[in-house]
Amino acid sequence: MNLTGKKIILAVTGSIAAYKTPQLVRLLVKSGAEVRVVTTDAAEKFVSPLSLATVAKHPVYSNISDGAMWNNHVALGRWADLLLIAPCSANTLAKLANGLCDNLVCAVYLSAICPVFVAPAMDEDMWHHPSTKKNITEIVSFGNRIIPVAHGELASGIVGEGRMAEPENIIAHLEHYFFSENDQPLKGKKVLVTAGPTYERIDPVRFIGNFSTGKMGIAIAETLAEKGAEVTLIIGPTHLSVSNNHIKTIHVESAREMYHACIDAFPDTTLAILSSAVADYRPKEMASEKIKKASDTFDISLVRNPDILESLGKMKTESQTLVGFALETNNELENAQKKMIAKNTDYIVLNSLRDEGAGFGGDTNKITILDRDGTNHSLPLQSKTAAAAAIINHILKMQNA
Ligand code: CTP
Numbered sequence: 001m002n003l004t005g006k007k008i009i010l011a012v013t014g015s016i017a018a019y020k021t022p023q024l025v026r027l028l029v030k031s032g033a034e035v036r037v038v039t040t041d042a043a044e045k046f047v048s049p050l051s052l053a054t055v056a057k058h059p060v061y062s063n064i065s066d067g068a069m070w071n072n073h074v075a076l077g078r079w080a081d082l083l084l085i086a087p088c089s090a091n092t093l094a095k096l097a098n099g100l101c102d103n104l105v106c107a108v109y110l111s112a113i114c115p116v117f118v119a120p121a122m123d124e125d126m127w128h129h130p131s132t133k134k135n136i137t138e139i140v141s142f143g144n145r146i147i148p149v150a151h152g153e154l155a156s157g158i159v160g161e162g163r164m165a166e167p168e169n170i171i172a173h174l175e176h177y178f179f180s181e182n183d184q185p186l187k188g189k190k191v192l193v194t195a196g197p198t199y200e201r202i203d204p205v206r207f208i209g210n211f212s213t214g215k216m217g218i219a220i221a222e223t224l225a226e227k228g229a230e231v232t233l234i235i236g237p238t239h240l241s242v243s244n245n246h247i248k249t250i251h252v253e254s255a256r257e258m259y260h261a262c263i264d265a266f267p268d269t270t271l272a273i274l275s276s277a278v279a280d281y282r283p284k285e286m287a288s289e290k291i292k293k294a295s296d297t298f299d300i301s302l303v304r305n306p307d308i309l310e311s312l313g314k315m316k317t318e319s320q321t322l323v324g325f326a327l328e329t330n331n332e333l334e335n336a337q338k339k340m341i342a343k344n345t346d347y348i349v350l351n352s353l354r355d356e357g358a359g360f361g362g363d364t365n366k367i368t369i370l371d372r373d374g375t376n377h378s379l380p381l382q383s384k385t386a387a388a389a390a391i392i393n394h395i396l397k398m399q400n401a
Contacts (some may be wrong), residue, residue, distance in 0.1 A: 004032030005174060009080045009112075011054070014042020017087035017121035018094035018153040021047055024086060024167040025055040036076065036309040038062065040092065040105050046329070051153060068375035073104060077111030084176065085109065086147070087121030087164040088153070090132055096144070097135035101193040103113055119147040124160030138240060146243045147173050177226075184228030185396055191229045191263050192272040193221040194308065196236035198255040202289045202300060211360040212277035216325075219388035221247050222252050227392065234261045236276055249290070250385050255279050255305035266315060271395070273323040274309045277360070281305060311345030322393060323347045329354065336370055346372055349391055357381045369394050387388050 010029055012021050021037075028035050035056045039049060046179040049060040064073065077083070085092065085105070093105050096118070109116065118139060127133060127149060138148060147170055154371035165173070195217020199207040214235050221233040224245040233242060234250045236258060242249050250265075252258045257280045266272055291298075309324045314394040316322050324345040326336040329352070348370040351358050355366040358381070365387040368378045379390055 001180065003028060003030045003171075006033045006061070006174075006178060007036075007079055007081045008174070009032045009038060009108060010056075011083065011085040011088075011108060012037065012039045012043040012047060013085065013087060013089045013092040013105060013163065014040055014045060015087040015089045015121040016046055018043050019044035020085065020164065020167055022051045022055050023303065024170060025052060027167050028174075029055065029057070031175065034229065036079070036285075037104050038108050040103050042089070042091075044288070049086065052111055052207055057257045060352060061104055064107060074111045075109035075157050077108050078113060080114045082114050082177075083109065083242075084110045084119070084170070085116065086119035086170055088118045090120075090122045090129075091097060091124045092133045093120060093132065093139070095288065097138040116144040117147055117170075117173065117177070119164050119370065120149055120162075121164035121334075122162050123147075123154050123156045123287050124158050124162045127160075127162035128322070132375065133241075137337070140241070140243050144247050145177075148243075148278060156297045165301070180226040185222060186226030186271075189229050190269045192232050192234070192262065192269045193217055193224065194234045194262060194274045194276035194278075196238045198236045198258055198279045198305075199253050200255065200279045201253075201286045202283050203287035205290050208281070208283065209277055209303075210277045210279065211235070212236070212238075213238055213361045214276075215325045215361070215363070216365060216384050216388070217275040218242055219384040220275060220391065223385070223388040223392050226269075226272075229271075231260070232265045234258055234265065234276075255282065255308070257307045259308050261310060266312050266320075270319060271321045273314055273391070274312070275325045276308075277307060277327065279305055294357075307343070310343045311347065316344060321346045323349065323391070323395065325349045325351065326352045327353065328360075333368070333370070333376060334370075337374065340370060340372065347391075347395065348378045350376075355381070367391070371398065 012018050032225045037056050037060045039062045054059045061073045065173040065393045099178045147165045151161050177309050196214030197212040199208045199209045221231045225231045226246045231247045233247050284303045304327040321347045324350050328335045332352045340348040350368040350401050357364040365384050366381045370376045
């Protein structure tokens, strides 16, 4: 995988992370890309245009006009196969979200007809500010892609989220994009993914839930979308956002809401992967007012929730593939195999809570894929994105075998 022959515009904005951009340009060039660099005035306080021009082997553009020369942003925007805005400051992000055009970077962005990748960089508190979140959601809805920020030490000295992804990581995103552009075995196929926890209300302020964040399911949905599928993602409460506008996301809260959304969506799909951590029980009754403490103990009576996977297993036709997850703490393979039979799935993806690095919330997972005939494939600890790709590639390989 490389970027041979790809025309890439790197737009650099005012963030301390701009000091990493000569290395980023060097890696782009090394990967075979032809690079043009556009900067804002603020960017040039952090990185010298001379360094960037030297590694890009081309002068840097920073103004709409340089002396008597008009820098044709429309031509630049049309020249590129991809526009990468890295680092993207909070200020530029707000401009992109609102269509402002007071510098060359914004003008190129508005003129670009190619895919746009944005690698944000800012301090943790800025990154978590509601306006930043809103702006990210806004630019994702325009079809732009976000290269996730990293966790680590920030310019303020705070350790947290907001660092620009490392140049090697940014290159990996771009290479993966160009590679998967030609690798769309699921083009036009409708697929369903569930993700995240469910919350079962006890009263207006309390619920029964679990520690699932939806990260694994989002990775699956994004991988399927990259392979061309039309994805419906039904997701329980989570603070994570989905960075691919080819995914139709339906937000639900409770197991019953998730059940109804799945029953509606499933008949049209050829593949369904249910990775959500659904609450098996809900309070028999939800109190309409906040429950006041009275005695030393308090019992909640629970009733069973519908089993979504089992219901889809009953509805499943010959042409549909159904994949379930199994989260186990003991007798893992045996329990997972039983779930596959009981719920009539074609595959089960097994997570064991005994494996370090597997489970809720983290960035990694260690999975075993069980086939219907009992064969199991144990995979090493890897990122959730890599685990998602492994699951989907396995299903595709089996279908083509
Ligand atoms: N699942 C579901 N609906 C439920 C419970 C689980 O669709 N009410 C799905 C999950 O999304 C997962 C699979 O069933 O794909 C297995 O979930 P898991 O929590 O491992 O097992 P359970 O079926 O709930 O069984 P148990 O809790 O007894 O292990």
